[in-house]
Amino acid sequence: xxxSASDLTCRRGGRxxxxxxGFSVAGGExxxxxxxxxxxxxxxxxxxxxxxxSAGGRIALEGGDSELSIAxxxxxxxxQDALKPSLTVGENLQFWSRHLGxxxxxxxxxxxxxxLAELADLPAAxxxxxxxxRLSLARLVAVRRPIWLLDEPASTxxxxxxxxxxxxxxxxxxxxxxxxxxxxxxxxxESARELRLGGMQ
Numbered sequence: 042x043x044x045s046a047s048d049l050t051c052r053r054g055g056r057x058x059x060x061x062x063g064f065s066v067a068g069g070e071x072x073x074x075x076x077x078x079x080x081x082x083x084x085x086x087x088x089x090x091x092x093x094x095s096a097g098g099r100i101a102l103e104g105g106d107s108e109l110s111i112a113x114x115x116x117x118x119x120x121q122d123a124l125k126p127s128l129t130v131g132e133n134l135q136f137w138s139r140h141l142g143x144x145x146x147x148x149x150x151x152x153x154x155x156x157l158a159e160l161a162d163l164p165a166a167x168x169x170x171x172x173x174x175r176l177s178l179a180r181l182v183a184v185r186r187p188i189w190l191l192d193e194p195a196s197t198x199x200x201x202x203x204x205x206x207x208x209x210x211x212x213x214x215x216x217x218x219x220x221x222x223x224x225x226x227x228x229x230x231e232s233a234r235e236l237r238l239g240g241m242q
Contacts, residue, residue, distance in 0.1 A: 042067065042068040042102070042103065042104035042105055042187055042188075042217070042219060043065060043066070043067045043068070043102070043103045043104060043219075044065070044066050044067075044089070044100075044101075044102050044111070044188060044219055044221065045063075045064065045065040045066075045100070045101050045102075045103070046062060046063055046064050046065075046089070046098060046099065046100045046101075047063045047098055047099050047101075048060075048061055048062070048063060048097065048098040048099070049061075049062040049063065049085075049088065049095055049097070049098035049099070049100065050062070050095060050096040050097035050098050051081055051084045051085070051088060051093070051095060051096060052096045053084060053093075057096075058079075058080075058081040058084050059080070059081040059084075059085070059238055059239070060097070061098075062081075062085070062098070062238075063098075064236050066219050066220075066221060066234075067219060068104070068187065068217035068218065068219050069214050069215075069217050069218070069219070070214070070219055070220075070232075070234070071210065071214060071219070071220040071221075071222065071230045071232065071233035071234070072219075072220070072221050072222070072233065072234050072235075072236055073222055073223075073224060073230070073233040073234065073235050073236065074086070074221065074222065074223040074224070074235075074236050074237075074238065075223075075224060075225065075235055075236070075237050075238070076237055076238035076239065077239075080238035080239055081238050082192070082223035082224075082238060083119070083120070083192050083223060085221075085223070085238070086117065086119075086190045086191075086192050086221060086223055087117075087119075088100065089111065089115070089188075089190055089221060090111075090112055090115060090117040090190050091110060091111065091112035092112075092117070102114070102188075105187065105188075111188065114186055114187055114188055115186055115187075115188035115189070115190050116141075116180060116181050116184070116186045116188070116189050116190065117190045117192075118177055118178070118180075118181070118189070118190065118191045118192060118194055119192045120192055120193065120196070122173040122174055122176065122177040123177070124165045124168075124173060124176060124177070125165065126164065126165050126166035127164065127165075127166065128164070128165055129161065129162050129163060129164055129165065130152065130157055130160045130161050130162070130163050130164075130165055130168070130176055131148060131149075131152065131161035131162060133165050133176060134148040134151060134152060134176065134179050134180065134183055135148050137180050137183065137184065138180075138183045138184055141180070141184040141186070147183075148179075148183050149161070150182070151179040151180075151182035151183035152176075152179055154179065154182050154205070154209070155175040155176070155178050155179045155182070155202075155205055155209075156175060156201065156202070156205060157172065157175055157176060157179065160172065170197040171197045171198050171199055171202055173197070174194075174196070174197045174198055174202065175198070175202055175205070178194070178205070178206060178209060181209060181213070182209065187217070187218050187219065188218070188219055188220075188221070189210075189213060189218060189219070189220045189221070189222070190221050190222075191220065191221070191222040191223070192222075192223045193223060193224055193225070194206055194222060194224075195224070207230065210222075210230050211230065214230070214232070220233075
C-alpha cells in the first residue's frame with residue numbers, strides 16, 4: 042500500500058496555505074509533517090481525510106481496497122476528541138466500533154490497551170483531557186484501518202500516555218500500516234521521515 046500526493050494546493054479563507062506539495066508514504070512507514078503554526082499541517086491531514094477539498098493536485102492510494110475511498114480506509118484523529126459526553130467510556134467506543142467497523146480488537150481489550158479499562162462505566166463527561174485523548178486512541182485499536190492520520194496525537198497525554206501511543210504506532214507499522222502525523226517537534230517514532238511545511242506564524 043502506498044499513499045501519495047502530487048502538486049497539491051490548499052487554500053483556506055482566500056489564502057494559499059501551500060502549493061506544489063508532494064509526498065509518498067508506504068505501508069510500514071511513518072511520515073511526520075512539521076512546520077510552524079499556519080503552515081498547513083492540519084489542513085494537509087484534513088485534505089487526505091476528505092474533510093477539505095484541494096485547490097489543485099492529486100491524492101492517490103495504491104494497493105488499498107479499490108471499492109473504498111481513502112477516507113473509508115483511514116482513521117483521522119484531529120484536535121477535537123469526538124466523544125458523546127452523556128455516554129460512558131465503553132459506550133462511546135462501542136458506538137465507534139459499530140459505526141466504523143470492521144472490528145480489530147474487542148472494545149474491552151482496546152480500552153485496556155490505552156489504560157482505560159477501569160473507567161469503562163464512567164460517563165465520558167468526567168474524563169480529563171488526557172483520558173479523552175486516550176479514548177480517541179482506543180478507536181485505532183478497536184477498528185482496524187490501514188491508514189492513520191494523526192494531528193498532534195500526543196497533545197494532552199502524560200508520559201505514560203505518550204509511551205502507549207508510541208507502542209500503538211510501532212505496532213501499526215509492524216503490521217504494514219502507514220502513518221501520516223502532524224506535530225510541532227520531535228516525535229516518538231524514531232524511523233519516521235519528515236515533511237516540513239513552510240508558512241508564517
